[in-house]
Amino acid sequence: MMNRLRDWHLPLLLASALTGCSHLGYYAQAISGHIEVMRAATPISDLIGDPAGDPQLRQQLAEVQAIRDFASRELGLPDNDSYRAYANLGRPYVVWNVFAAPEFSLRARRWCLLVVGCVSYRGYYDRQDAEQLATELRQQGYETFVGGVPAYSTLGYFDDPVLNTFLRFGPLEVARTVFHELAHQVVFVQGDTQFNESFATAVENEGLRRWLARHATPEQRAAFAVQLARRAAFMALLRDYGKRFEALYESPRSISEQRAAKAGLLATLRRDYAGLKVAWGGYAGYDALFGDGLNNATFASLSLYSELVPAFEGLLARQNHDLPQFYRQVASLAALGDEERQDRLNELLATSGEPRQDAGDVAVGATADSLRLADRACPGCPQ
Numbered sequence: 001m002m003n004r005l006r007d008w009h010l011p012l013l014l015a016s017a018l019t020g021c022s023h024l025g026y027y028a029q030a031i032s033g034h035i036e037v038m039r040a041a042t043p044i045s046d047l048i049g050d051p052a053g054d055p056q057l058r059q060q061l062a063e064v065q066a067i068r069d070f071a072s073r074e075l076g077l078p079d080n081d082s083y084r085a086y087a088n089l090g091r092p093y094v095v096w097n098v099f100a101a102p103e104f105s106l107r108a109r110r111w112c113l114l115v116v117g118c119v120s121y122r123g124y125y126d127r128q129d130a131e132q133l134a135t136e137l138r139q140q141g142y143e144t145f146v147g148g149v150p151a152y153s154t155l156g157y158f159d160d161p162v163l164n165t166f167l168r169f170g171p172l173e174v175a176r177t178v179f180h181e182l183a184h185q186v187v188f189v190q191g192d193t194q195f196n197e198s199f200a201t202a203v204e205n206e207g208l209r210r211w212l213a214r215h216a217t218p219e220q221r222a223a224f225a226v227q228l229a230r231r232a233a234f235m236a237l238l239r240d241y242g243k244r245f246e247a248l249y250e251s252p253r254s255i256s257e258q259r260a261a262k263a264g265l266l267a268t269l270r271r272d273y274a275g276l277k278v279a280w281g282g283y284a285g286y287d288a289l290f291g292d293g294l295n296n297a298t299f300a301s302l303s304l305y306s307e308l309v310p311a312f313e314g315l316l317a318r319q320n321h322d323l324p325q326f327y328r329q330v331a332s333l334a335a336l337g338d339e340e341r342q343d344r345l346n347e348l349l350a351t352s353g354e355p356r357q358d359a360g361d362v363a364v365g366a367t368a369d370s371l372r373l374a375d376r377a378c379p380g381c382p383q
Helices: 011-022 022-037 043-050 056-076 127-139 171-186 193-215 219-251 256-280 296-302 309-318 325-335 338-352 368-375
Strands: 085-087 095-101 111-113 117-119 122-123 143-150
Touching: 022 122, 043 056, 056 171, 056 193, 085 338, 095 111, 095 127, 095 296, 122 127, 127 143, 143 296, 171 193, 193 219, 193 309, 193 325, 219 256, 219 296, 309 325, 309 338, 325 338
Parallel strands: none
Antiparallel strands: 095 122, 095 143, 111 117
């Protein structure tokens, strides 16, 4: 049933966790945390049809239902029971992701996990557990960043529910999230976070354009275009400084000289970001990412998040924005070996006019969501 675990998957997941990895405590919290999420889910149709239910929630869920139907009908995304149930977890985020990077590198530490392969973060359902790992990593000499995540995908293994953690931000954020997470069910490459997230972001962007074309005024669509332009400028700033940090860390300078130069770069990055804010008329959506805790872990998790999006959007344009055909082309890319796939993506980037920066694996999840949540401040957009 829609609001229950697919019971035949659970024993396989448990067996894989217990026999395939020594980190039993980590997998135990992952399994129990996800079971808690699934048990909290109730079919949206039941909640909408309950006359004694909260009228505001019923209205929100009716909008969710329309978005979910749009995703399959208009975007060719899977027509299954994902995002057809709702769970209120009673907390602002579903998980907290931990990122770590050395003092003089933007290459995030990687962990190898079941199903998804090797990724550059580790997720916990309890924030205290995440903070504890961050503390241990700092004691080992890493810089760390802990970020809350409002949604994640189980890649179709379970019927992922709509959560209060992203419903609270309104229909536009629900649409972003549903389109993005369902895209992971279409194509997913183990261990290639950059490929997976950039593809899902391209689908998210195309879906939002189509959704807004149907449900927003010209003024609201213009505001969304401003949103995308801000993100592009922000990511260009991070790409530029990523090159500067990499050059510094690869230089033959002494540790003390590198520390001093690093502090100077962080200061000028904050200054240039302040200049962007002026150009944006004071928009401060990214301020939380530039606080006192700005470090290599934060930067690594942000710097390349959108790097491959132009390649995927260029490929979509070549298919005349035919999404099913686009998905087939992306699946063909996913089937290639790692090197051949990277070469093909480099070619697509070159034709898109966006130069590629190769500065290591991109860590996503918490900070990817931070970017999306920062962008959600769309004046006049449906909320």
